[in-house]
Amino acid sequence: MSSLVRHITIDCADAYALGGFWAQVLDSKLSDDDRPGDTEVLVESPGAGLLFIQVPEKKSVKNRIHLDLQPEDRTREEEVERLLALGATLVDDQRRPDGLGWAVLADPEGNEFCVERSKGERAAAERAE
Structure with a gap:
């Protein structure tokens, strides 16, 4: 049996704010469990969700x-x-x-x-x- 992509995970400085932006982009919503200040936020969408994880380091190079x-x-x-x-x-x-x-x-x-x-x-x- 093969694997499926469950989440695409994105490191960020503010998980709730960036998750909110992407929820609007995808005309989707944040998980009902997500609140301002959370360090992990999930944008639910068909297929794979976008999971935002708050990290201390800033983005420094082009996305891979x-x-x-x-x-x-x-x-x-x-x-x-x-x-x-x-x-x-x-x-x-x-x-x-x-x-x-x-x-x-x-x-x-x-x-x-x-x-x-x-x-x-x-x-x-x-x-x-």
């Missing part, structure tokens, strides 16, 4: 692993704008005029993640080919 987000009900551009309004920052813009590419953002603690085109945008591009 990152999340790639694909919007479900909005375009990539709309999703990037929504995430920027939630507190993300644009780190690297790899979007191309032809619609390909992605945007690299960072969460409030500097953890990088990417926003790709939505499934609808991908399907529209394939039909246009």
Whole structure:
């Protein structure tokens, strides 16, 4: 029997605050047991949850692993704008005029993640080919 990914764990300075940011990003929620000041916070989502663990050291280098987000009900551009309004920052813009590419953002603690085109945008591009 194989293993399943239960949680993706992210070290951070403020588990509750960063967990709250990611809960909004994923239109999800924190575990009912989580409270401000907790050093471990779980964002419950389909598949694998995101587990935030408070650690004393600050982030110092680029992520070795990152999340790639694909919007479900909005375009990539709309999703990037929504995430920027939630507190993300644009780190690297790899979007191309032809619609390909992605945007690299960072969460409030500097953890990088990417926003790709939505499934609808991908399907529209394939039909246009």
